[in-house]
Amino acid sequence: MAxxxxxxxxxxGSGGVRAARVSAAYGAKVAIAEEYRVGxxxxIRGCVPKKLLVYGAHFxxxxxxxxxxxxxxxxxxxxWPTLRDNVLAEVDRLNAAYTTTLDSHKVEVILERAEVAGPSSVRLASGKTVTAGKILIATGARPQLPDFPGVEHGITSNEAFHLPALPKRVLIAGGGYIANEFAGIFHEFGCEVTVLNRTDVILxxxxxxxxxRLLQISMAKGIQFRFNAAFKAIEKQADGSxxxxxxxxxxxxxDCVMYAIGRVPNTEGLGLEAVGVELSNGAVKVDADNRSSVETIFAVGDVTNRVQLTPVAIREGQAFADTFFGGKPTQVDYGCIPSAVFSHPPIGAVGLTESQAKQKYGAVRVYTSDFRPMKNVLAGRNERALYKMVCEAASNRVVGLHMIGPxxxxxxxxxxxxVKAGLTKDAFDQTVALHPTMAEELVLMK
Structure with a gap:
């Protein structure tokens, strides 16, 4: 049928735009629906504006x-208003750039909500129904909210970019990367910051x-932590506190409570279950080709709750387009995905942790470099960096690299x-150090 x-x-978002753009470049007739803003x-409300706040905080x-x-x-x-408004202006620029990119690839952009009406049909908020050979769900995820009296008095990372003024006292709930990143941001801007975590483990x-090491440094800076506790209630006082x-x-x-306790896939109200799309804890279940339980419906990105990272969503969108419109069957390799926490100082990691490597291989070798960065020495800062290399004992192949420091x-x-290439510790040892740099510690670990 036509x-x-x-x-x-x-x-x-990132996955949907990549899939739409590349599929159109392969000659497909493509439309993309977005109820808020392209990007x-x-x-709009994540890595890009947050990283700009991180840059601002570092000053x-x-x-x-x-x-x-x-x-x-x-x-x-x-x-704060100057930085906030400049960051939001950059978001506006990127929104326009993404829209222009879609237009240049002849992707029809429909700025309204869309829901699945059938295996090959989509119903728009305007009431119009359209048909498509394939439907791709790329609706992402949103911040999770706790459940207790007064929860409505708090904000999430979404609202943090729009605060009218900086709060003097901030309570951030969560122990993951968003909580620790915003803890560092708010602290550097002069706020009193407390991190509340229901367990005693961060990250x-x-x-x-x-x-x-991050916990030690954060506490030394003055960030407070409350462990093994959760919200019972929040009451708004007459003075606004x-x-x-x-x-x-x-x-x-x-003065402000921010929830950073996780993210929830955006699948509510999309009509997915009504047409037979199987969900798991609210996320679309897909196979290695991003296909759901309905043959014509696919999903990529955070809505699948596989790996909630922008580059992963982009890879999935690219693989989908290559496979179904480019004649190049492609599946995403989820091994050795690097990640970062833009805390103060930042963390970079790839591969297995020491604990994970021991569980997988039994015997491992661990090499470290615990040092005070040159810049910190002259600046009079006692903050130390830590680099850690985890190797499989039998081959000395590097299976994990973990770093905290500038x-x-x-x-x-x-x-x-x-790590992805499977290099050994010997390959690092044989590489001449680039001196004086932070990165040279990678080839000097003992």
Whole structure:
């Protein structure tokens, strides 16, 4: 039968835009529907604006350190509205750029909500129904909210980019990368920051030594942590402040509560279950080719809850287009995906942690470099960096690299190539160090 489109994409985030653009380049007739703004979580309310805030926050330490390097830096005032508005202006620019890219590839952009009406049909908010040979769900995920009285008085990372003013006292709930990143951002902007975590572990999934080092540094900077506690209730006071009651009986008075306790796939109200698409904890279940339980319906990105990272969504969107419209069957390799935490200082990691490697291989060799970065020495900072290499004992093949310290996230990208290629510790040892750099510690670990 003839369809209105070869491909209809619901959700114009990183994965959906890549799939739409590449499929159209292969000659497919493509439409993409987006109810909010083109660009998705990463561009509009995630990695891009957050990284810009991280850059802005770093200036607090850089300006202080500059005096030790001979610069006559006066006491500087920080303007949150200036940074906020400049970041939001950049988001506007990227939104326009993404839209232009889709237009240039002749992808029809439909700026309204779309729902699945059948295996090959989509119903738009305007009431119009269109048909497509394939439907791709790329609606991403949203911040998860806890359940307790007064939860509505808190914000998520979505709203953090739009705050009218910086709060003096911030309570951030969560122990993952979003919680720790915003803890560093708010702290550098002069806020009193407390991190609330229902367990006693931050950054679960990262190497234990690395996450312990971040905890030590964060506490030394003045960030407070409340472990093994959760919300009981929040009450808004007459002066606008919030009285927080915790399950351990403690109470706190703060000006802002931010929830960073995880993300939930956006599948509600899309009509998926009605047409037979199988979900698992709200996420679309897909096979290695991104196909759902319905032959004509596919999904990529955070809505599948496989690996919630923008580059992964982009790879999945590319693989989908290559496979079904480019004649090049492609499946994403989920091994050795690098990740970063843009905390203060940042973390870069790829491969297995020491604990994971021991479980998989039994015997492992661990090499480390625990050092004070040259810049920190002259700046008078006691903050130490830690690099860690985990190797399979039998072959000395590097199976994991973990770093915390300045520029760790940048260095981790190159390190990921080495781990992905299966290089051994000997290959690192035989490489001449690039001196003086942070990265040279990769080839000097003992």
């Amino acid at each position: 369809f209105d489109y070869d491909l209809f994409v619901i959700g114009a 998705g979580t990463c561009v 607090a330490e850089d300006l202080a350190d500059a005096r030790r390097f001979g610069w006559d830096v006066p006491d500087c005032d920080f303007s 679960r999934g990262y190497d234990e030594q690395i996450r312990d 919030l009285k927080v009651q915790l399950t351990n009986g403690a109470e706190m008075d703060v 520029e760790s996230a940048e260095i981790a990208q190159v390190a990921a190539v080495a």
